[in-house]
Amino acid sequence: MPDLLLGQTLSFSGDPFAQGPEAARHERHGAVLVDGGRVTEVGPAARLRAAHPQARVHDYGPALICAGFIDAHVHYPQTAIIASWGKRLIDWLNTYTFPEEMRFADPAHARTIAARYFDLALAHGTTTACSFATIHPASVDAFFAEAQARGLRALAGKTCMDRNAPPGLRDTAQTAYDDSAALLARWHGVDRLSYVITPRFAPTSSPGQLEALGALWAAHPDCLMQTHLSEQTEEIAWVRDLFPEARDYLDVYERFGLLGARGVYGHAIHLTDRERARLLEAGAGLVHCPTSNAFIGSGLFDMDGLRAAGQVVGLATDTGGGSSFSMLRTMAAAYELAQLRGRALHPAELMWLATCGSARALHLDDRVGNLAPGMEADLVVLDLASTPAIAQAAARAETIWEALFPTIMMGDDRAIGAVWVHGRPRAGPAQ
Ligand code: GUN
Ligand code: ZN
Numbered sequence: 001m002p003d004l005l006l007g008q009t010l011s012f013s014g015d016p017f018a019q020g021p022e023a024a025r026h027e028r029h030g031a032v033l034v035d036g037g038r039v040t041e042v043g044p045a046a047r048l049r050a051a052h053p054q055a056r057v058h059d060y061g062p063a064l065i066c067a068g069f070i071d072a073h074v075h076y077p078q079t080a081i082i083a084s085w086g087k088r089l090i091d092w093l094n095t096y097t098f099p100e101e102m103r104f105a106d107p108a109h110a111r112t113i114a115a116r117y118f119d120l121a122l123a124h125g126t127t128t129a130c131s132f133a134t135i136h137p138a139s140v141d142a143f144f145a146e147a148q149a150r151g152l153r154a155l156a157g158k159t160c161m162d163r164n165a166p167p168g169l170r171d172t173a174q175t176a177y178d179d180s181a182a183l184l185a186r187w188h189g190v191d192r193l194s195y196v197i198t199p200r201f202a203p204t205s206s207p208g209q210l211e212a213l214g215a216l217w218a219a220h221p222d223c224l225m226q227t228h229l230s231e232q233t234e235e236i237a238w239v240r241d242l243f244p245e246a247r248d249y250l251d252v253y254e255r256f257g258l259l260g261a262r263g264v265y266g267h268a269i270h271l272t273d274r275e276r277a278r279l280l281e282a283g284a285g286l287v288h289c290p291t292s293n294a295f296i297g298s299g300l301f302d303m304d305g306l307r308a309a310g311q312v313v314g315l316a317t318d319t320g321g322g323s324s325f326s327m328l329r330t331m332a333a334a335y336e337l338a339q340l341r342g343r344a345l346h347p348a349e350l351m352w353l354a355t356c357g358s359a360r361a362l363h364l365d366d367r368v369g370n371l372a373p374g375m376e377a378d379l380v381v382l383d384l385a386s387t388p389a390i391a392q393a394a395a396r397a398e399t400i401w402e403a404l405f406p407t408i409m410m411g412d413d414r415a416i417g418a419v420w421v422h423g424r425p426r427a428g429p430a431q
Contacts, residue, residue, distance in 0.1 A: 033048055058425070292321040
């Protein structure tokens with residue numbers, strides 16, 4: 001039996017960075033018909049109710065139904081060290097991240113944290129995540145098994161590092177290749193899961209390892225490849241020392257076959273003009289991680305310039321360098337960082353980034369990230385009055401954008417009224 005969700009609806013017929021807020025479709029009394037795990041119709045409630053009298057009705061009142069959030073860059077193994085005080089990137093990795101990632105040698109720890117991560121992500125309305133795992137193959141197994149158990153679309157890869165990491169957290173060029181290839185064969189395309197080839201970043205891979213992973217990608221061109229690019233100035237200087245022959249940071253990846261349209265590059269803050277031109281030419285995906293960039297003090301991503309140039313950009317928490325599991329909080333941080341560069345992102349642009357933009361960067365925009373017939377029914381229902389502070393601000397709204405913006409800026413998991421995964425409501429308080 002089909003399900004009919006009633007509420008306000010928000011979807012996109014285009015890119016609001018190019019077309020303005022008119023690229024969004026809002027229905028005040030809207031409905032979404034879900035059947036067989038997919039959205040089959042979106043339209044006015046009155047019309048869909050009349051056309052589908054047999055459907056099971058879920059009336060969400062004035063809440064806003066939209067596509068589930070897509071977190072395009074996260075480190076699920078860093079769940080337990082989120083919000084660790086102090087340090088810049090390299091110290092933060094050495095002090096908090098690597099010791100915690102070492103614990104994933106124990107598959108039981110990996111399973112515990114993977115389950116915890118997905119429960120937190122879903123509670124915050126995130127229905128798809130693209131994660132780095134650790135160097136341990138079992139950390140990838142744990143992530144995919146927990147995603148599979150929840151029916152989620154999810155992406156991840158074994159994080160490869162063969163230098164500049166502590167003993168116990170290093171693989172080799174050969175084991176990185178072999179383990180990644182075995183995991184890819186085990187998980188890629190199984191249910192809603194995708195394997196992502198994952199060199200952590202240039203400083204923790206030898207030239208031999210980067211070359212091996214470039215070869216693996218060439219052998220599996222339908223896979224995504226994810227890594228980090230130009231996050232902090234000290235990191236960029238380090239890359240220059242480690243790879244003196246490269247023209248710039250991106251050139252390191254390019255030399256080893258790690259630049260392409262299916263490449264997904266986290267941060268991309270301090271880019272040269274040459275790097276921008278090459279990324280655009282390649283059609284690569286950039287992932288903006290604003291809470292992380294503020295938290296670790298990395299810098300101000302050039303959202304306005306990069307989007308105006310036509311770059312593909314997604315949005316992400318970068319948990320646990322990022323300080324939140326919430327894509328609402330992440331949109332708020334994106335708004336604030338863009339303000340510091342003199343650009344006020346419109347709520348339509350923020351919502352688009354957290355759904356369609358991330359889906360596009362992950363090459364999933366034909367499946368998730370929007371409310372449209374044929375899309376997989378991963379949905380979030382936002383309560384636009386989830387706290388007294390938000391409710392009193394939203395009460396004055398005259399447009400959907402004024403009603404939604406207080407939730408974007410101040411909302412958290414309390415704003416998540418319901419979550420649907422692949423056409424099924426998740427158990428929760430507001431179902
Ligand atoms: N660069 C390399 N590894 C990491 C990581 O785990 N987090 C962040 N924010 N940047 C990185
Ligand atoms: Zn990261």
